[in-house]
Amino acid sequence: MPCKIPPDHKGDTIYLILWHKKGYNEPIYSYDGREKVLKARSEATFLGGRADILPKAEDPVLVLTDLRENDEGTYTCRIDYRRKATRRAIVHLTVIVPPETPLIFDGKNGALASGVVGPYLEGDEVSLVCQVIGGRPSPNVTWYLDRQVIDDEVELTTDSEVRNLVKLSPLRRENLNDVFQCSASNNLVTSPASTSVRIDMHFPPLSVDILSSRAKLSAGKMYELTCRSVGARPAAEITWWLEGTELEGATSVDTNGGNETHSTLEFTPTAANRGQELVCRAHNPTIEANPIEDRLQLDILYKPMVELKYGHPEVNLAEGQEFFFECLVTAEPPVQKITWFHNGLMLRTNASAGVLESNHTLLLKNIQRHQAGKYSCVATNDEGEGSSKALVLGVKYVPVCATDEVRMVGAARQETVSLDCRVEANPDLVEFAWAFNSTSEMIRLEDNLFDKRDRMSTLNYTVHDDYDYGMILCWASNDLGIMTNPCKIHLIPAGPPDEPLNCTVTNQTSHTVNVACLSGYDGGLTQAFTMEVYDIENGDLAGNVTQTDLPVFTVQDLNAGASFRVMVYSANAKGRSKEVALHGFTLPSQEEPSVHIFPITPILGVLIGVIGALVIVAVVVVVVMRLRGDSNASRKMRQDTKRPTHKPLLPQKELEDNPDLIPSRTGDMGGDTEILGGERIPPKLKHANLYETVTFGDNKDNSNDQPPTEDNGDGEVEYAELTFNTSKAAKNSKFKMPKKKKEKNANGAVRPHDDSTIYATIDHARTEAHAAVPPKKTPGVGEDPNRRASGGNKKENGVCNGPVPLTDEGRSLDDIPLMDTALESSV
Structure with missing residues (x-):
């Protein structure tokens, strides 16, 4: 509020400004400009710090903030000047009070509307009341629809309240979501106070239709039937009905803001639905109105x-x-x-x-x-x-056997088996009889050995000896007569089966082992074949396979690169066979492991050097010892050269002059004999290597190892070595070893006659024991022209005393043993 100053007072110094309000004796606000520090203060308590003065303005101004209704009144301003006379000015303050925010009520029930009124139905009448409280001067209350004034007449006015009533009748679908606004204003300074509401309405559905085809439907097939409803608010509720029964399981979807609803029903018709009507009903559950529906006549194939x-x-x-x-x-x-x-x-x-x-x-x-x-x-x-x-x-019909086949049943001696006899008959009340058909007669079995139930009888039969095996017969009879052909059971001896034959590992992969065998005797019963695979490393069972038809097995999922012990056996009702053991393995895996290079550290390098030095020292020691051994061998050879030369076993003269010797292959035999040291050898020993006698006991190195012998004066003993050639020429020769069974030698060792090399050693103990017995002399080489050359010495009382003749009286040439049995032999 300005305090007006006359023009002639302008420029003079203002000492004091005092503001008064009518009704107050004291100033309400003062300003003292005579001190260096200007002071201004509010004297009236009703101002409460809301007053301030602007003395430096062209006209001093009193400013009131947060203006209130009781601030209205007549204000007087007094100004004292330094030279000029005091001046006064009067200011009238009028305070306008805006009205409060309007309130809207439903005219039917008086309920306060908060943004939305309704819901209303189509055709309803709507009355809305706008109430405005307060305001000075009294406000104008106006109704607007889409910013158009529809009612500005006030029905009630008091000092504190103003009301305006508006009516809408009848409502149509187009009025849905209409916004009605009530505005109150009493000045042109402030904006009008206003409140608005939106009209909400509920509608029944306008239409309902079954959209599915009206063609014929096949019974047992599932169809998706769709029903659409339009125009309902809120969305329509759709139900399906068949012959007065509501169908469950339909699903609904609302579209277009709820104005349109689709319901889908999965329907599987039956033949009984032919001619019936399928009904789709739509209704608004918030409205008391009859539902609308569509019907589908069912034509079912x-x-x-x-x-x-x-x-x-x-x-x-x-x-x-x-x-x-x-x-x-x-x-x-x-x-x-x-x-x-x-x-x-x-x-x-x-x-x-x-x-x-x-x-x-x-x-x-x-x-x-x-x-x-x-x-x-x-x-x-x-x-x-x-x-x-x-x-x-x-x-x-009279009873007949349930099967025409002769059943084979295996049983062991002293075993009791249960034999079933099943028949077909009508009437099925039957009686049974059993008999044993031996080779000579038919023996009827006692009734206490079998029982019956329905059309089956069970015989408990015990096998005591071999005469109890054979054909067992079963008869049944009913009211129509006795069966013509009995049921037959052939009882045969039975026991555990034999082991599978010729088992071989046929194929091996990195994870699979295949084994194939031949079936052994089944023991008279049905047998099954089993293969068990054990890991050799840990002994765990790695696989177990059972076959009922053939002993052919495959075990999979084995560890790669492993060895396995494979056990194969068969089993029947009497037990299991012996196990056949095989060795199997799996191939290494195709994936090669990655190679890691081990780093050579300084410590490891020193250790490798030390080990290498030790190896070199060991090699030097071995070489020195070997050279020393060669020196000893050379010395021994020089000593051996001093021994007398032994005589050949087969002198030529003896071969030519002795008529009992085996004829040579020259002359009458039509071929040459082979020569050994210039001497002829008999055809019997054509493929043998014959060695002559060596000196025994002359060497001082051997004097402590072997006993002396008194065979002859020159200290010689005789030994023979026969090496039979196994070449193709020798095999094709007609002079072959006679095939005989293995024989044991004097020590119990088994020696086959067909060995390629036979060594004979002399039992010196027995030779010494019988040294005093003079040998029976026969003509031989250097002694008697009747003695025969041979690869061994003649045995007399277990002592080798001389050559053994190649032939004996009464025996053929091929039956003569190659080595005298008195000699211990080894291969």
């Missing part, structure tokens, strides 16, 4: 529904009678053919066998036992096949 009926109440016939079945069918479209089945097998018309098909009827003439069983019919149309339940037709 279905495969035949078949029922089989007996043609006669008696269904248990005797052989030779007549019977028929009737097949009742309902289908859409109509059936194209009907097929008949007996025990699951299709029947065909056969007049000679008495099977006749006529329309929907099956006629059976002259019924036989094999025609008993289950009968059914199958009808076919474009939708598929329909089968009836099977009906049983019974035919009375």
Whole structure:
């Protein structure tokens, strides 16, 4: 509020400014400008610090902030000047009070609206009241719709309240979400106070339609049926109905802001739905109104529904009678053919066998036992096949064995086996009898050895000796008679099976081992074959395979590069066979392990150098010892050269002059004999290497190792070595070793006669023991022309005393042993 100063007072110094308000005796605000430090203070408590003065303005101004209604009044300003006379100015302050924010109420129930009013239904009448409290001067209250004034007449005005009522009737769908605004204003300085509300409305659905095709539906197939509803607010609720029963499982989706709703039903029709109506209903659950609906007449195609009926109440016939079945069918479209089945097998018309098909009827003439069983019919149309339940037709007949085969049963001696006899019969009340058919007579078995239940009898039969094996027969009888051909069981000896034969590892991979065998004797019973694979490294069972047909096995998932012990055996009800042991292995894995280069550290280098030095020292020591050994060997050879030369075993003169020797291959034999040291050898030893005698006991180095002998004066002993050539020439020669069994020598060692090399050593102990016995002299080389050359010495009392003749009286040349049995031999 300005304090006006006359023009002639301007420029003079202001000493004091005082503000007064009418009704207050004291100044409400003062300003003292006579001191160096200017002071201004508020004297009235109602100002509460909201007043301030601007003395330096062109006209001094009193400023009031946060203006209040009681600030209104007449204010007087007094100004004292330094030279001029005091001046006063009067200011009138008018305070305008804006109205409060309008409140909107529902005219029907008086409820306060907070942004939304309703919901209303289509055709409803709406009345809204706008209430404004306070304001000075009294405010103007106005209703707006889409910024257009629709009502500005005030119905009620008081000192503290103003009301304006607006009515809308009737509501239409277009009024949904309309915004009505109430505005209150009492001045042109401040903006009007206003409040707005939005109209909410609920609508029933306008339409409902089943969108799915009206074509025919196939029974048993699943269809997705869709129903659409439009126009409901909130979204419509859609339900499906069939013959007055609500269907469950439909799913709904709202689109277009809820104005449109789609409901999908997964529907699987049946033949019973043919001609029925499927109904889709839509309604708004918030509105009390009848739902609207759409209907779909169901035209269902279905495969035949078949029922089989007996043609006669008696269904248990005797052989030779007549019977028929009737097949009742309902289908859409109509059936194209009907097929008949007996025990699951299709029947065909056969007049000679008495099977006749006529329309929907099956006629059976002259019924036989094999025609008993289950009968059914199958009808076919474009939708598929329909089968009836099977009906049983019974035919009375005498018992027959359930199987025509002769059963083989194995049993061990002193074992009791249970033998079953099962028969087919109608009537099925049967009696049983058992017999044993020996080679000479039929023996009926006692009744206490078997029992019966239904159409089966079990015989407990004990095998005491071999005469109890053979054919066992079983008969059954019913009211129609006794069976013609008995059931037969052949009882045979049985035991554990033999082990599999010729087992070999046929194929090996990095993770698989395959083994194939031949079947051994099954022991008279069905056998099974088993292979167990054990890891040799840890002994764990790595695989176990059982075969029932052939002993061919494959074990997989084995460790690569491992060795395995494979055990194969067979087993039957009597036990298991011996195990066949094999060795198997898996190949290394194809993936090579990565190579890591070990770093050579200084310490490791020193250690390698030390080890290398030790190795070099060891090699030097071995070389020195070897050279020393060669020197000793050379010295021994020089000593051996001093020994007398031994005589050849086969002197030529003896071969030529002695008529008992084996003839040579020259002259009459038609060939030459081979020469050994200039001497001829008999054909018997053609492929042998013969060695002569060596001196025994002359060397001082050997004097302590071997005893002296007194065979002859020059200190010689004789030994022989025969090496039989195994070359192809020797094998093809007609002079071959006689094939004989293995024999034991004097020490019990087994020596085969066909060994290529035989060494003979002399038993010196026995030679010395019998040295006093003079040998029987016979003519020989240097002594008697009748002595014969041989590869050994003649045995007399266990002592080698002289050459052994190559032939003995009464024996052929090939039967002569190559080495005297008195000599110990080894290979």
